[in-house]
Amino acid sequence: MRVLVTGGAGFVGSNVARVAAESGHDVVCAVRSAPPLPDPRCSYVEVDLLDPAAAREAVLEARPDAIVHTAILNDLGRLYAERRLAWEVYVGVTRTLADAANGVDAQLVYVSSDWVFDGTQAGADEAAPPNPVNYYGVLKAASELVALERARSAAVTRIAAVMGEHRARPETPRAQDPGFGYFVASLVDALSRGEPFTVWESDEINMRATPSLASHSAELMLLVAERRLSGIFHCCGGEAVTRAELARAAAEVFGLDARLLRSGPPDAAVLPPAPVPYDTSIDARATAAALGCELPTVRDLLRRFRRERTGT
Numbered sequence: 001m002r003v004l005v006t007g008g009a010g011f012v013g014s015n016v017a018r019v020a021a022e023s024g025h026d027v028v029c030a031v032r033s034a035p036p037l038p039d040p041r042c043s044y045v046e047v048d049l050l051d052p053a054a055a056r057e058a059v060l061e062a063r064p065d066a067i068v069h070t071a072i073l074n075d076l077g078r079l080y081a082e083r084r085l086a087w088e089v090y091v092g093v094t095r096t097l098a099d100a101a102n103g104v105d106a107q108l109v110y111v112s113s114d115w116v117f118d119g120t121q122a123g124a125d126e127a128a129p130p131n132p133v134n135y136y137g138v139l140k141a142a143s144e145l146v147a148l149e150r151a152r153s154a155a156v157t158r159i160a161a162v163m164g165e166h167r168a169r170p171e172t173p174r175a176q177d178p179g180f181g182y183f184v185a186s187l188v189d190a191l192s193r194g195e196p197f198t199v200w201e202s203d204e205i206n207m208r209a210t211p212s213l214a215s216h217s218a219e220l221m222l223l224v225a226e227r228r229l230s231g232i233f234h235c236c237g238g239e240a241v242t243r244a245e246l247a248r249a250a251a252e253v254f255g256l257d258a259r260l261l262r263s264g265p266p267d268a269a270v271l272p273p274a275p276v277p278y279d280t281s282i283d284a285r286a287t288a289a290a291l292g293c294e295l296p297t298v299r300d301l302l303r304r305f306r307r308e309r310t311g312t
Contacts, residue, residue: 001226002026004064004106006049006097007071008042009035011181012111012159014167015214016068017042020222028062030055030071035168050088052096059100066107066225069097069147076178076272079135090139091146098151107154109225110147112140114160114209114236115179119277122208123240126158126232126286134274144232156232157221160282161206161246163301164214165308178205178266178276183243184250184305191256199247200266207243208279212236213301215308223291233287238295240281246298253302 003020007013008029014037020027021041029044038044047058049071059067072090073079079086094110101108115137116130130141147154161180175186190197201207212235220235241249244263251258288295296304306312 001065002028002063003222003225004028004030004059004062004067006030006067006069008044009033009168010070010072010074011164011166012162012214012217013068013070014039015164016070016218016221018167019215019218023222025222028064030058036170037168039167049093049096055093055096056100056103059097059104059106063104064106066109067097067101068109068111068221068225069094070111076134076136076274079139080273083135086135086139091142094143094146095150098147098154101154102152107225107228108147108151109221110143110154110156111221112144112156112158113137114158114280114282115277116141116144116158117277117280117282119206119279122279122281123283124281125283126234133277134272137277153228153230155224155229157217157224157235158232158282159212159217160234160236160280161209161211162214162217163211163305176200176266177270178272180206180209180211180243180246184246184302187247187250188254188256188309191251191254191260194257194260196260196262197247198262198264199243201243201263202266203278204271205266205276206278206280208240208281210236210238210240210281210284211246211298211301213305216296216301216304220287220291220293223293229290233290234282234284235287236282236284237298237301238284238288239298241298249298250302253299254306
């Protein structure tokens, strides 16, 4: 299968590219600029996806069987400061890629988020109606609709509380945020140095979710693409946890000193200018049944993360 990965230099996209290459697929990554750590098995094309003509040309030249669309503007504050730009980055680009996918008979696999839910819909399954509470969630929900209704062959693959290795860059961009991004990697870094790590606790942030491992989610996305399945899929693990529960499990699996864990309020400077959903736990049993796979526990995912990170 020939796969075009948008955002192939990003966290999720670089994992999709790596897993696809390891599976023997022909991989093209559409990126804004070449990443510091390119995968030698992949080819990279620099393209501004906000330029519809350039995006369509990139798809036409690649002639993929599937487009895995991971590219986003990953800055909640900027989404509010530049709403028109944000709309075009999310919804406009998805529309362009849907049309381009139709032109080459490719499937569009849109990567979405548990933040399409409002934080009170604990255990939401694939059929639960979205109800976002912030602009990021609105953009994701709108892009889901565009993908499913505009592309002739499309799937939405939601991920949640994503952990894992960034395959295209040597460092993580931040240590902790109102979601779960980079949470486990930063915790492991701190505890490995013998430093305390404060796990944020607050009603103002995402406190409970169903963790994903980027490489595992990528495998599920590629199964959806290989089988050309349509609809909504939850590409995450099978167990919901709080931030504190995830922190303790990570310390245990990585063999680190859990006594270094602390609990405290989030840094006020990183709180977004909008509500954050409190409990975004989701149910992936329908996805597991459709793909014929088992849902991993949080410790299963953490053990796999440890092997990816340390080789042990």
